[in-house]
Amino acid sequence: MYANDLTNRLIPSVLHSKLSPPALPSPPILCVQFLRIERKRKKRGRDWKRGRSMADLFAWLLFFFVLIALLVLVVYQLMCLADLEFDYINPYDSASRINRVILPEFITQGVLCVLYLLTGHWVMSLLNVPYLYYNVRLYTQRQHLVDVTEIFNMLNWEKKQRLFKLGYLIFLLFISLFWMIWSVLEEDEHSHS
Structure with missing residues (x-):
């Protein structure tokens, strides 16, 4: 009975009150508010694009330095x-020096491939897959280390293998440089617009 009494008191007061539609703001105020909202949206969009392109630039710089590290490791092996x-x-000294840097080279190349995947650079990751596959295949077949007793017999093969790696890494370095410069120009374009 109490619930019915409460609803009988509330409903008539709501029904009998003069409900008028909310007053709309005058058109000039509405336009100014709309423009402010649009400016905020555009600014947020520019900030997001700018942040994205800055992150892209830092990613390409990281890729560049990792590729330089890989180049240094391969050139060191060639020098040995x-x-x-x-x-x-x-x-013996040559084999021990080369064997000391082979695993860091493999790990660095694997990290580079994972970094490409994590940052969404699928094409660069796909370009790294053959090199990664070759390194993994050498490691699983236990052919990644240089044998001291066979190093003179395999000297030409070892040099050719590392020269091919060097050429491949230089190719990847030039592609990374291109995309790094592209992201800098894109960042500059977004900052001026």
């Missing part, structure tokens, strides 16, 4: 092989 070829160092 050249020193061995010209008899500046003995086979």
Whole structure:
């Protein structure tokens, strides 16, 4: 009974009150508010694009430095092989120096491929897959280390293998440089618009 009494009191007061539609703001105020909202949306969009392009730029810089590290490791291996070829160092020292940097090279290349995947650069990741596959295949077949007793017999093969890696890494470096410059120009374009 109490609930019916309460509804009988509330409903008539709501029904009998003079409800008028809410007053609309005058058109000039509405336009100014709309323009403010649009400016905020555009600014948010520009800030988002700017933040995205800045993140892209930092990602390309990171890729660039990782590729430089890979190039240094491969060039170091080539220098050790050249020193061995010209008899500046003995086979044991050459093999131990090369074997010391092979796993860091493989790990760095794997990290680079994962970084490409995490940042959404699918094409660059696909370009890294053959190199990664080759390194994984060498590692799983236990052919990644240089054998001290066979280093003179395999010297030409080892040099060719590392020269091919060097050429491939230089190719990837130029592509990364292109995209890094592209993202800088895109960032500059967004900052001026």
